[in-house]
Amino acid sequence: MDFELSEEQRLLKESVQRLLADRYGFEARQRYMAEPEGWSRQVWRQYAELGLLGLPFEEKYGGFGGGPVETMIVMEAFGRALALEPLFATVILGGGLIRLGGSAAQQQALLPKIADGSLLLAFGHVERQSRFDLFDVATTAKKDGAGYVLDGAKSVVLHGDTADKLIVSARVAGARRDKSGVGLFLVDAKANGMSRRGYPTVDGLRAAEIQLSNVRVGADGVIGEAGNALPLIERAVDIAIAALSAEAVGAMAAMHELTVEYLKTRKQFGVPIGAFQVLQHRAVDMFVALEQARSMAYFATMMAEETNAIERRKAISAAKVQIGRSVKLVGQQAIQLHGGIGMTMEYKVGHYFKRATMIDTLYGDADHHLAELARLGGLVSRA
Amino acid sequence: MDLRFTPEENAFRQDVRAFLKGALPEAIRKKMVEGRSLSKDDIVTWQRILNQKGWAVPHWAKEWGGTGWTPVQQHIYQEEREMLPAPDPLPFGVNMVGPVIIAFGSEAQKKRFLPRIANIDDWWAQGFSEPGSGSDLASLKTSAKREGDHYIVNGQKTWTTLAQYANWIFCLVRTDPAAKKQEGISFLLIDMKSKGITVRPIQTIDGGREVNEVFFDDVRVPVENLVGQENKGWDYAKFLLGNERTGIARVGISKERVRRLKELAALERVGDKPLIEDPAFRAKIAAIEVELKALEMTLLRVVADERSRKSNRPNPASSILKIKGSEIQQSITELALEIVGPYALPYERDDRGLLRNEPSDGPEWAAPIAPTYFNYRKVSIYGGSNEIQKNIIAKAVLGL
Numbered sequence: 072m073d074f075e076l077s078e079e080q081r082l083l084k085e086s087v088q089r090l091l092a093d094r095y096g097f098e099a100r101q102r103y104m105a106e107p108e109g110w111s112r113q114v115w116r117q118y119a120e121l122g123l124l125g126l127p128f129e130e131k132y133g134g135f136g137g138g139p140v141e142t143m144i145v146m147e148a149f150g151r152a153l154a155l156e157p158l159f160a161t162v163i164l165g166g167g168l169i170r171l172g173g174s175a176a177q178q179q180a181l182l183p184k185i186a187d188g189s190l191l192l193a194f195g196h197v198e199r200q201s202r203f204d205l206f207d208v209a210t211t212a213k214k215d216g217a218g219y220v221l222d223g224a225k226s227v228v229l230h231g232d233t234a235d236k237l238i239v240s241a242r243v244a245g246a247r248r249d250k251s252g253v254g255l256f257l258v259d260a261k262a263n264g265m266s267r268r269g270y271p272t273v274d275g276l277r278a279a280e281i282q283l284s285n286v287r288v289g290a291d292g293v294i295g296e297a298g299n300a301l302p303l304i305e306r307a308v309d310i311a312i313a314a315l316s317a318e319a320v321g322a323m324a325a326m327h328e329l330t331v332e333y334l335k336t337r338k339q340f341g342v343p344i345g346a347f348q349v350l351q352h353r354a355v356d357m358f359v360a361l362e363q364a365r366s367m368a369y370f371a372t373m374m375a376e377e378t379n380a381i382e383r384r385k386a387i388s389a390a391k392v393q394i395g396r397s398v399k400l401v402g403q404q405a406i407q408l409h410g411g412i413g414m415t416m417e418y419k420v421g422h423y424f425k426r427a428t429m430i431d432t433l434y435g436d437a438d439h440h441l442a443e444l445a446r447l448g449g450l451v452s453r454a
Numbered sequence: 455m456d457l458r459f460t461p462e463e464n465a466f467r468q469d470v471r472a473f474l475k476g477a478l479p480e481a482i483r484k485k486m487v488e489g490r491s492l493s494k495d496d497i498v499t500w501q502r503i504l505n506q507k508g509w510a511v512p513h514w515a516k517e518w519g520g521t522g523w524t525p526v527q528q529h530i531y532q533e534e535r536e537m538l539p540a541p542d543p544l545p546f547g548v549n550m551v552g553p554v555i556i557a558f559g560s561e562a563q564k565k566r567f568l569p570r571i572a573n574i575d576d577w578w579a580q581g582f583s584e585p586g587s588g589s590d591l592a593s594l595k596t597s598a599k600r601e602g603d604h605y606i607v608n609g610q611k612t613w614t615t616l617a618q619y620a621n622w623i624f625c626l627v628r629t630d631p632a633a634k635k636q637e638g639i640s641f642l643l644i645d646m647k648s649k650g651i652t653v654r655p656i657q658t659i660d661g662g663r664e665v666n667e668v669f670f671d672d673v674r675v676p677v678e679n680l681v682g683q684e685n686k687g688w689d690y691a692k693f694l695l696g697n698e699r700t701g702i703a704r705v706g707i708s709k710e711r712v713r714r715l716k717e718l719a720a721l722e723r724v725g726d727k728p729l730i731e732d733p734a735f736r737a738k739i740a741a742i743e744v745e746l747k748a749l750e751m752t753l754l755r756v757v758a759d760e761r762s763r764k765s766n767r768p769n770p771a772s773s774i775l776k777i778k779g780s781e782i783q784q785s786i787t788e789l790a791l792e793i794v795g796p797y798a799l800p801y802e803r804d805d806r807g808l809l810r811n812e813p814s815d816g817p818e819w820a821a822p823i824a825p826t827y828f829n830y831r832k833v834s835i836y837g838g839s840n841e842i843q844k845n846i847i848a849k850a851v852l853g854l
Binding site: 072073080346352354355359364367370389392442444451452 | 455456457458459460463526709712713716717720733736737739740741743744745746747748749750751752754755757758759762771774777778841844845847848851852853854
């Protein structure tokens with residue numbers, strides 16, 4: 072039981088923080104957002120140089136062989152910086168599916184390119200009706216010779232507008248809500264029959280709606296086992312939720328610091344407003360919620376690669392519940408305690424609030440995961 | 455960063471669990487599971503079993519009976535004890551006055567008191583709170599005037615837990631009424647058999663009699679019973695209060711009580727199904743489990759940090775253990791009350807401490823549940839109310 076970072080992890084943390092401190096001032100972020108793709112290619116190259124884009128991959132694929140702790144370090148720093156680049160979509164989600172479920176040939180072809188920054192991925196999975204159920208897939212994949220033909224639509228594909236390739240889930244067999252029969256397919260963004268409409272998201276990032284009509288995928292584009300991809304999807308999503316938890320902690324820590332600083336400097340009635348006990352206790356409630364969330368981000372990190380899928384799912388659900396609840400308390404109070412200035416686009420705290428709030432809605436909100444945890448029997452055994 | 459217990463720590467846990475399981479008398483374990491209060495005998499019996507094994511005061515210096523365990527081992531020991539569930543060694547002795555005597559007491563005091571604390575040959579009570587001094591503890595008025603080789607103590611202490619069993623009490627007393635309020639306080643050890651001491655029970659809303667008022671009327675206390683220096687008592691009190699950074703979280707106890715909630719919710723039926731199968735009720739339990747896991751991880755952060763800490767300044771995260779720990783304990787008693795339903799009502803007057811002869815009016819397990827709910831409102835009040843804890847965090851951690 073050791074929560075101290077190793078020497079290498081400490082160096083990673085310092086170098087990520089330094090890069091983001093250099094490149095991610097509030098003004099710079101506004102500029103990147105205004106770029107055509109909604110983020111900075113230049114900063115992306117710097118992530119690649121620093122090794123961040125190959126962090127979880129094996130060294131033979133140009134990676135660092137990092138584990139969940141390294142991912143946590145980077146994502147927390149991203150949360151603090153409100154970084155816009157598609158690291159989560161490309162490295163954690165897309166890269167995660169390839170790393171965990173791709174063939175040796177697919178890994179060889181894709182992972183080095185992700186690591187060097189030349190390949191962007193996105194994961195097209197959510198559909199209009201599926202909400203948070205990972206097994207609910209209506210998009211179809213019909214066998215066609217050695218490959219498949221895909222038809223359907225994918226919703227709110229994170230960074231789907233700039234991805235070079237998409238990993239798309241589609242049903243090869245069974246009914247829409249069956250747990251078996253789901254496959255994963257690697258599709259080129261420019262493939263015939265693919266169309267996408269990109270848009271900004273409310274938290275300043277980007278996403279796309281994707282249409283697939285008669286999109287052909289060869290045998291080499293099937294990821295994992297075509298009719299049995301749900302366990303792989305769950306694994307990758309659980310790792311992604313652990314990463315998002317760390318990002319949320321970074322954003323919450325920043326909101327809490329900004330708020331405490333504001334309480335110390337903003338004067339009303341002749342005193343800093345932090346002298347008022349009612350506001351002090353509110354700031355403490357935020358602190359408690361932040362630290363409990365940090366603890367659960369650690370727990371998610373610790374359990375992200377757990378081999379027992381049920382134990383892993385329960386742990387990740389528990390973490391996502393805490394993150395969702397903490398985000399609501401910390402975010403809402405950060406705005407409230409700032410008063411009017413917290414409501415403005417020109418001040419930073421609201422941007423953190425929006426990003427952290429959207430993290431709650433990604434891959435299951437607090438209510439969804441609470442129900443999941445309850446259904447799976449909870450964390451304390453009855454025996 | 456490695457967030458798992460080492461194989462050695464897991465092996466230690468197995469050893470601890472095996473010993474505790476074999477050593478705890480079943481009658482005591484049953485009372486603990488059902489939430490019935492323990493007799494004096496139960497507490498003494500259990501602490502002596504632990505002391506015989508050398509485990510009554512693991513956190514003390516080795517020369518006075520400590521085990522030399524790491525903070526992680528001590529955490530494991532406490533958690534296993536709580537999950538069994540087994541009683542705590544009497545905290546007023548082993549966690550409060552014992553460490554103060556070790557740190558600030560004279561050699562004679564150490565030799566005289568420490569072995570008797572470990573073996574619970576003396577039953578200690580805590581004399582801090584007064585009727586006019588709750589959260590503002592330093593405003594206390596009980597006075598001790600020096601007369602030759604004695605102090606003459608006059609005043610009143612209150613909320614004195616289990617003082618009805620105590621033969622010793624450690625008290626904060628005012629020895630310099632002219633000094634600033636924190637600077638005129640001394641730490642005295644007082645024999646409860648002294649002339650002039652009266653103990654009067656206070657009945658709490660659950661019907662229990664675990665707290666008391668203690669009156670001091672010209673009580674003569676030998677000066678050799680002063681701990682450390684005169685007028686330095688506030689420092690020792692702060693040491694005492696800051697000493698227990700991790701035990702206050704009560705994670706092991708809460709885990710056991712969540713387990714119990716599930717057990718009871720499986721016995722109670724709603725419609726034609728056990729309550730535990732109702733998704734809405736399961737979600738309520740799961741919500742507590744999430745909070746509890748977060749608290750456990752926070753606790754482990756603090757425990758792991760103790761090892762590498764050089765200064766005596768607590769980890770900022772430790773300040774939230776009391777707040778969250780008490781809220782979770784209370785929400786568990788609330789859910790238990792929901793589970794029992796109408797049979798929360800029958801009130802067994804002798805529930806706390808004494809065994810009844812007649813059968814219960816409701817299910818056998820139902821009787822302690824409502825009283826426990828009412829009784830547990832105390833946990834966010836004692837040991838520095840949660841509002842005081844927030845004041846402390848605001849000042850010490852956030853700098854407000």
